[in-house]
Amino acid sequence: MAIRVNPKLIEEIEKYGAEDVTKCYHCGNCSAVCPHSREPFVFPRKSMRNLQMGLEDKLKGSLEPWLCYYCGQCSEQCPRDAEPGETMMSLRRWLTSVYDFTGISQTFYRSWKAELFTILVVTVLTGIGFFLYGFSRGDIRTYGGPTAFLPSSTIHVFDWIMGGVLAALLAINAGRMWWFMVGRQKGLRIPFFAYLRKAYLLPLHFFTQKRYAMCERKGPWLVHLALMLSYFAMLVLIMFFLHEMQAGPRIDWRFHAVGYVASLGLIGATLYALHGRWRKRQTQYRHSHESDWIFLVLLLAVAVTGVLQHVFHRAGWDVAANVTYVVHLMGVVPMLVLEVPFSKWAHMVYRPLAMYFADLLVLARADKQNDASAELARKAGVA
């Protein structure tokens, strides 16, 4: 059955950053040079082709974009400047919006103004909310103790509620991703046991990003790993050890040492990326979608205000510490509520999932082939 093309798809994905896809004339240099491209997931040429032709349905279920880490070698080798790397990046943005059932992601990616406006609204509301809460029950001149402006117990509960909502949103979107990539494929059987057997891949890819290490240039992998581990460490500290983190003014080195290293990692990596995107010297930083800037600036703001409120608190400037803390939350809340489920942050879930699905699909196809050859052998009477 012939596949009906969507002639408008290319225009649609241009809004997600792809610019030069139509220049590609399919020499295949990109797929040849890419260290990740191997059977049965050969890219980026194939993805470029599907996009050029408007095979929307195929692209929706493709996991190749998540196997790409955008080292940029493909774009450098491209004789037509068709920017295959940037196309894969744009496809990741698009896929994020495809998985997102709320449609918010789509709105954000297609209009940076909408994204920025929503962030500002959430920021302002967060600010108003926390100031009102603080003044209603505490004293802005105290950071800790019973009259604390923002007691860690309250924030702790707030964090867990927010975390729960985010996890639920991400889980639904991840489920949709599974459906597009695996679930809806007819005739594909993946035994439940295989899901369990391969489950170790999720934490493995999440914590090591070993596929990124397959890229020829190791620098970007190290920076990315540092950023991710810092972020994760910070998340654990906040979700489980918020009380210890906020206690003071004495420095509790057991927790704070980790916090310092993580802050350093976050700020360093964010500055590195911002600088890279500004200078445009490295291929992967040459093209920046508005969402990339928003994400980086927000992350930097959150990291810096987090450090500042900590410093002010230790310095005994409780008013400044409390105000900065609210400002910090004004960044944290939109970042977690908007960026994690609906924008760039979501890739921390989708990427390991895609690699997990990739292994499952290979497994399932091999099984299918074995079944087919067994069937043939049975028919031929050699079984």
Place this chain on the structure above:
Amino acid sequence: MEETRIGVYICNCGTNIAKVVDCEAVAEAMGKLPQVTVARVYKYMCSNPGQDMICQDIREHGLNRVVVAACSPRMHERTFRAAVQSAGLNPYLLEMANIREHCSWVHEEQDAATAKAMALTRSAVLRVAKHEPLEKMSADMCPFTLVIGGGIAGLTAALELADAGHGVYLVEKAGQLGGTLARDDLTAPYLDSARDLMTERLTRVGQNEKIQVFLGAEVKKLSGFIGNFNATIRTAAGNGTGEERSVDVGSVIVCTGYQEFDASRITHYGYGKLPNVITSFEFERMLRAGRIQTHEGRIPQYVAIVHCVGSRNREFHGYCSRVCCMTALKYAHEIKSAIPGVYVSDLYIDMHAFGKGHEDFYRHSSEVKTLFLMYGKNAHPVIRKAGRGDDGERLLEVNEQLSGEVIEIPADLVILMVGMEARQDAGEVARLVNISQDKDGWFIESHPKLDPVATTTEGIFIAGTCAAPKDIPDSVAQARAAAARILGKIAKEKIEIDAVFAEVNEDLCSGCRVCNELCPYSAIDFDPVRRRSHINSALCKACGACGAACPSGAIKARHFTDQQIFAQIEGVLS
């Protein structure tokens, strides 16, 4: 009679001959033959010292025949003929024995190769003894030229000749000049207007007094030979009677062009039956009218361009028509500029962007978002009616090769890029001017690479698409090349006719006319009054067919007489 004194020269050709053939032994054996005065070996006989050696021997030893045993006469016969002539010998008193291509290059065993080289050289020695001095003849060169076809090639050739001050008769079958280019809108890849190109040519032709244009005219008859042709031009007069005119010309340039492939022959595209499935020529007309629209007068939102219609296809034409790829890209460009937001798909087999500026143009077309789809040679797109609610009026099903997917694309307008084919009347033209056609009907050039505008008939040249599909620059270049060849001949004023040709001994000729039909060069006339055949020496290429066939032994081929051939055979066998 003067004593025959033969000099034999064996060439080593570096090691080309010497490594297999014992050249010294050949020279020694030749030296023992009667009538051989000297026999020498030299490293490179064609070099200046080699030639000097022969000349010196001619003078010192009074040689009156020379044999050079070396490479093929195709390579150096001219060289050695000139050399012996410079020493005062008639050039036809030279014979070459080919002991390189026919011997050392094809054999490994030394003794046998040496024996064969001896046989070949001996045969040349015996033959040369029978040679007679021959003189080249000459004829006047008429400075007028007949140009058949008034397209871009014909117009250019006519202008080139007329600008040099020579008269041209330009015969055009249609009622106006311009040919197929006059039907085009813009030209790829620089998008300059075909009308501008044409107007420039037409104005200049119109203003040039040296060019006499015959419109609605045909060449009915052509007789004679290079420098001295006579053409009968028939003009269709208004009342249908027509008028004939006879003109003398020295050369003819055939620029009869091509015809477009009939798209209705490929039934699965439904051309002629389905509305909005049109040919490139019909689309060109739309472009010139300045309005791209469907049959119903709507602006198409989806346009599909299908390449290689009739070309590169075993069923129709196996060759590439060369201009369609760039024309298709030009269409994509023009459609994109005329209709904002239009979806243009370009269905090709291979994109041939070989010329100057073509690759850039191809790149540009993909930058303006033309969707390029590659279909297989044996899987042509299928055109179907679209369903209700589909984009576009039709759907094209394509087995897309770069993705391996079978897809359906929408189309309101389908443009078939029809290829070029030899004109239906090309056979008549070929017979008229006595040139050959290849299997596809294109006129055959004298040499595809080294002599692309001359034909096997001297004085008849071909230029433009009558020889094979080509684009405007190539057609113009060929037209100018043909004109240059003719100008060279006009400048010499005389036509040199090779001394080697066949003659009819009228006393022996019985008038059976066997030779008349055999001659591949139409060089033999028959005089019905005297009932004798006559060979036109200027047209004769000395192939020998007539001489071998003549039952009366009346035809003698000069330089290939019976005695010469027998001596040659004897030399090989003895």
